[in-house]
Amino acid sequence: MKTALVTGGSRGIGKAIALQLGKSFNVVVGYSSSKDSGDKVVAEIINSGGTASPVEIDVTNIESIENAFTTIEKEYGGVDVLVNNAGITKDNILPRLKEDDWNDVIDTNLSGSYRTSQRAIKHMMKSKWGRIVYISSIVGMMGNQGQANYAASKAGLIGLSKSIAKEMGSRNITSNVIAPGYIETDMTAFLTDEQKDNIIEQLSIKRIGKPEDIANIVSFLCTDESEYITGQVISVDGGITS
């Protein structure tokens, strides 16, 4: 059985992806701060008859990444499917946006994905099969008030992914981006009911998205059947960008 690593797999969209991939892969649930939540996701996969284990991975730290991959390689051989989902927000409008907040968001969301992808690609090249998925955001294409850093990091993932798709196509490695719209997670929990209603008004599908809406397409992009889809950005947003 092939092995999938989901960074930020303990909560929100990452959790839903990990649970879904648990049906067809050994799943490594990457967590940085939420160990307990990571353990729960692992337990849930195992209870459903899957194979899973937690691994601590701080994508801003190259040593942490190296340790995580070494652990995974010992246990499962290597990472065949990489879902770059770990991400943070540090919102503020430009005149108030501190350079540290800019750097932290870029370092985690964009540079972190570069680091994990680079570490993972060697095994994929060797086995001549690989699937990489980046969890971006529609904000990366639309921009958003107070999210210049987050939007820039999510837009950056698109260039990263498309380049990897071109570089690695001959080795049967695909790289794609999912751009979620408004999804019910901790990251959007601050929205008031009124704000939610305003968002829903702009959607073709009249509801806020669920993490499972993202997990379903990610899961398909990790199959053999999706081998002709690469370098794409797929928005899963209830039609808000259509």
Add this chain to the structure above:
Amino acid sequence: MEVNEVFEKVKNLFVEELGLDADKVTMDAKLEEDLEIDSLGIVEVVMAFEDEFGIEIDDEELTDVATVGQAVNLLHSKL
């Protein structure tokens, strides 16, 4: 390590990593033309060299490497 030993190891890596015919891997063989290794293939071989010999190879050092023999000599000089 003697040049011959380096060559044998290199030949094994080409066979294992890229599935090449061992007879084709001679000192004179040109990587791109004779062995039909693409640019990504060169990267794969270099990564395998680095692992096998425990060395690091800079991109600049590769600019003059077009044949198996030149790769062997580069590795030999670094060991």
